[in-house]
Amino acid sequence: DTGVSQDPRHKITKRGQNVTFRCDPISEHNRLYWYRQTLGQGPEFLTYFQNEAQLEKSRLLSDRFSAERPKGSFSTLEIQRTEQGDSAMYLCASSTGTSGGWETQYFGPGTRLLVL
């Protein structure tokens, strides 16, 4: 069990540029979540995949944000035309679904984005 991995760990970009982050979940986990965490705050939900299907999106996920999980394994989160307000830690979590609703989300180390 190698845990959830995210790449890159840090990204500095200029306003207006596009950025893409990758998340590799724990291998047998079919559920994958993206959260955003700003400094000094708790994580906020962005979106959720079960296998390759994106089942829920937060209102925080503006039209500049898009997420994919094409083969039900790794996921990418793209931010187009970045703004300074996008500066945050982007966290990925994965879990294995159970019929009883009992699941634990395991988090990756995050990608810290700084938009200049």
Add this chain to the structure above:
Amino acid sequence: AQTVTQSQPEMSVQEAETVTLSCTYDTSESDYYLFWYKQPPSRQMILVIRQEAYKQQNATENRFSVNFQKAAKSFSLKISDSQLGDAAMYFCAYRRGTSGSRLTFGEGTQLTVNP
């Protein structure tokens, strides 16, 4: 909408002593789960302890235990015999009972452990 509130932005404890972190939540659901996550500086978030709302018995994991008061919608974390490695940001989180539900986090409590 569900909300989670941690009213203590910072707490400190002496090594080997006991500390309690507070958390309250608001929900109209009857089926839900509660979690405490720990986020050490520059390290990833890890699960400390979890509690099913339908269980009256408080969860315990080694030095970590919770005081779950369902009627009061309170879910506090007690850390006994505090160790230097316990220093971290602690987040309380709520999840609906439905599979595949998002976690809703509180604002966090920064715990300092003094030697």
